[in-house]
Amino acid sequence: xxxxxxxxxxxxxxxxxxASVVARKKSTQKYIDSFMNYNKLYGSTLIEMVQSGEMxxxxxxxxxxxxxxxxxxxxxxxxxLWATRKYQIHTxxxxxxxxxxxxxxxxxxxxxxxxxxxxxxxxxGTMDKVNDTVxxxxxxxxxxxxxxxxxxxxxxxxHLFAKVMLWIKTNSGEEAxxxxxxxQGGKFKxxxxxxxxxxxxxxxxxxxxxxxxxxxxxxxxxIISTKTGIPVHWLAWPEMLSNRAxxxxxxxxxxxxxxxxxxxxxxxxxxxIMKAMEKGVEAxxxxxxxxxxxxxxxxxxxxxxxxxxxxxxxxxxEAEVISMATLRNQVPKINPAEEKKQIAKEKEENMARIPLSxxxxxxxxxxxxxxxxxxxxxxx
Numbered sequence: 001x002x003x004x005x006x007x008x009x010x011x012x013x014x015x016x017x018x019a020s021v022v023a024r025k026k027s028t029q030k031y032i033d034s035f036m037n038y039n040k041l042y043g044s045t046l047i048e049m050v051q052s053g054e055m056x057x058x059x060x061x062x063x064x065x066x067x068x069x070x071x072x073x074x075x076x077x078x079x080x081l082w083a084t085r086k087y088q089i090h091t092x093x094x095x096x097x098x099x100x101x102x103x104x105x106x107x108x109x110x111x112x113x114x115x116x117x118x119x120x121x122x123x124x125g126t127m128d129k130v131n132d133t134v135x136x137x138x139x140x141x142x143x144x145x146x147x148x149x150x151x152x153x154x155x156x157x158x159h160l161f162a163k164v165m166l167w168i169k170t171n172s173g174e175e176a177x178x179x180x181x182x183x184q185g186g187k188f189k190x191x192x193x194x195x196x197x198x199x200x201x202x203x204x205x206x207x208x209x210x211x212x213x214x215x216x217x218x219x220x221x222x223i224i225s226t227k228t229g230i231p232v233h234w235l236a237w238p239e240m241l242s243n244r245a246x247x248x249x250x251x252x253x254x255x256x257x258x259x260x261x262x263x264x265x266x267x268x269x270x271x272x273i274m275k276a277m278e279k280g281v282e283a284x285x286x287x288x289x290x291x292x293x294x295x296x297x298x299x300x301x302x303x304x305x306x307x308x309x310x311x312x313x314x315x316x317x318e319a320e321v322i323s324m325a326t327l328r329n330q331v332p333k334i335n336p337a338e339e340k341k342q343i344a345k346e347k348e349e350n351m352a353r354i355p356l357s358x359x360x361x362x363x364x365x366x367x368x369x370x371x372x373x374x375x376x377x378x379x380x
Contacts, residue, residue: 002224002235003144006137007054009230013258015050015298018042019269022329022336023294029337031287032294035276038066038074041269049079049121050265056082057124057133060102061272062116065283072283075276080104089120089130096128119275121268123261136257140227147220150213157213161205168200229257255300262298269296297329 019042023029036042053059060080065072080087087104088111091097102114124133137144166183170176179198218237225232231254233241273294280288309330317327328336 002147003137003141005235006144006224006228006230007051009234010054010137010228010258010261011047011051013229013254013300014054014261014265015046017299019046020297020299020329020334020336021269021273021294022297022325023291024325025289025291025293027287028289028291028294031277031280031289032273033337034287035075035273035280039077041077041272045077045079046269050261052079052081053121053123053261053265054135054137057122057135057138058082058131059121059123059268060085060087060114061119061121061268062114063118063275063279064116065279065285072280072285075280075283075285075288077272077276087114091130096130099130117275117279119268119271121264123264136228140224143220143223147217147224150217150220154210154213157209161209164202164204166200167203168198170198229254258300262300266296266298270294295326295329299330 019036021029021032021036023032039045049059049061060082062078062080064076064078066074066076085104087102089099090101090103091099099120102118102120103111104114106112122130122133124135124138168179170179175198218232218240221232221235221237224230225235231241233239273296274290274292277288277290279285281290309327313322313327313330316322317324325336325340328334328339
């Protein structure tokens, strides 16, 4: 139960805001959007790939050509799970970064070579071990299991000992027998009155065992948090969050803990799109182009991110150090290409509402704006 929550949290932190892909040319953007939408890489497919990557530490993406009426229509991707295909990456002995072939085990256990085009995404492990890809979560599976065991130990302990009992102190054995006879005979039940010469009260077991188990759970939670980057209070320990400043700082920790994976997935998506371009042109997919001039971003929303856009990226744009396309690509939860189209449409609508006399009187100013737009199209 804890492992599933950790996988979901890290998946959301890495790709929960979706992918942002911006190209320089309209034709390139159009083909990229068509490919991404067809394969749901702006949505569920990307989430599922990242989720599987968090569990397996790798992902093998293969490509096929979809056809309609005998004609190539789209390039389709097929993410392969190691758990189901048991694929192996074979590299050169002198260069682990050079992949020679990829094989997998069929139903008979025979190794078959994958002949399709592919992109291999490696998320875990070290540079010299291409197939042994231990993830961040994989290195704390023992702590996650112990955390869960503590929950069962708590339940068992409470089932056996967490019971309130009536304790009655008598002055003699005869009084004890008499009281026990009354209690066992059903003459006394909790909620009814009792009167007698014996001294009675309700007692409960000490909570030492409970606190010990809670302490072990918290220690495991801290170790899990350290490795996965998920704050302790997100693991159902809200009392560990002391103030607002801590909350904001911890969110930056999650950003740092997922920046590596987001960078790898950005590079992987870039490679996947480039491969789709090459195969699309080769197969004759309508609108297919080969153009490496595009950017891929997996943004993470946080207070510090928005503050950074306002205080860092905006001044850089105003000083003409970066383009509007670069600035838009930093803003999470938007489609930069669509926003650019919408802004242009709104400008056209606003211009249509300006009186003709005013337009004719501002020709010189409009000419200046046009020149600036030519130099920096995105700045419009």
